[in-house]
Amino acid sequence: MLINFTKMHGLGNDFMVVDNTSGNINFRAEQITRLADRHFGVGFDQLLVVESSTSPGVDFRYIIYNADGSEVSQCGNGARCFARFVTQKGLTNRNPIVVETHSSVITLQINTDKTVRVDMGKPSFELASIPLVAPEVQPSYDIEGFEMGVLSMGNPHCVLLVKDFSTVNVERIATQVQNSKVLPDQANIGFMQIINRHEINLRVYERGSGETLACGSGACAAVVYGVEQGLLDENVCVHLTGGDANIEYQKGGAVFLSGPAEFVFEAQVSL
Numbered sequence: 001m002l003i004n005f006t007k008m009h010g011l012g013n014d015f016m017v018v019d020n021t022s023g024n025i026n027f028r029a030e031q032i033t034r035l036a037d038r039h040f041g042v043g044f045d046q047l048l049v050v051e052s053s054t055s056p057g058v059d060f061r062y063i064i065y066n067a068d069g070s071e072v073s074q075c076g077n078g079a080r081c082f083a084r085f086v087t088q089k090g091l092t093n094r095n096p097i098v099v100e101t102h103s104s105v106i107t108l109q110i111n112t113d114k115t116v117r118v119d120m121g122k123p124s125f126e127l128a129s130i131p132l133v134a135p136e137v138q139p140s141y142d143i144e145g146f147e148m149g150v151l152s153m154g155n156p157h158c159v160l161l162v163k164d165f166s167t168v169n170v171e172r173i174a175t176q177v178q179n180s181k182v183l184p185d186q187a188n189i190g191f192m193q194i195i196n197r198h199e200i201n202l203r204v205y206e207r208g209s210g211e212t213l214a215c216g217s218g219a220c221a222a223v224v225y226g227v228e229q230g231l232l233d234e235n236v237c238v239h240l241t242g243g244d245a246n247i248e249y250q251k252g253g254a255v256f257l258s259g260p261a262e263f264v265f266e267a268q269v270s271l
Contacts, residue, residue, distance in 0.1 A: 001271045007264040010077030012213030012242025016044045017085045021052045029069025036067035045209045048078045062099040066208030073103035074154030076216020080116035080261035083108035103154040117258040123224045124152040133182040149225035156187035157221035165193040165201045174205030192222045197233045213242030220255045223247040
């Protein structure tokens with residue numbers, strides 16, 4: 001079976017995007033893994049699938065698969081690409097666009113300069129929503145000997161403060177934390193270096209994909225943790241390996257992610 005797809009990226013976090021509003025495509029984990037291979041397949045961090053929604057007031061379902069074939073609940077960089085894809089393909093003329101993910105409903109606003117502002121919803125610190133095995137909610141947690149913030153942005157995130165994000169052993173620490181028994185579904189691990197109250201450097205090791213050039217929900221989680229700890233102000237520029245994202249967050253409110261979404265190429269591939 002041949003399917004059409006579009007290759008896109010948000011700050012280097014790259015995606016294969018597929019229109020499945022007709023509902024006739026079913027992806028298996030082994031197919032996704034093959035397609036994600038950068039030598040023998042299309043190559044991507046995540047596969048984004050556009051599906052129809054029957055929920056009132058919702059325009060689309062937003063399905064996200066990691067490179068290892070596992071389904072996840074949120075991807076902020078992908079959400080921006082999703083918004084530009086459904087608009088470019090003529091699937092909608094609405095702006096903002098309301099989409100439902102596996103865990104929540106989010107709103108996508110395409111700006112005049114083609115950047116996209118995503119209402120990522122409110123972060124959750126509840127242990128069951130992450131999930132995290134701990135006796136009670138705390139400002140930070142000691143996991144595998146590392147002190148970190150833990151929260152959900154629709155997907156689980158751990159945030160570690162580091163002095164220099166360029167020298168930290170991201171893969172070793174991240175895999176050690178991900179394999180902890182207190183994180184039964186693992187988590188995305190962010191390494192945050194604070195430059196000033198409006199600016200941070202960030203690297204993110206994503207579950208199912210490894211370190212990516214950018215992680216939108218990871219940028220949100222890092223800023224949320226920084227604001228909650230009194231280390232950051234409400235508007236922060238996040239410098240990721242692939243470029244910059246802007247995050248807005250006030251305690252008790254929703255998180256807003258803004259940044260670019262770019263088209264790379266279109267093609268067909270056999271499932």
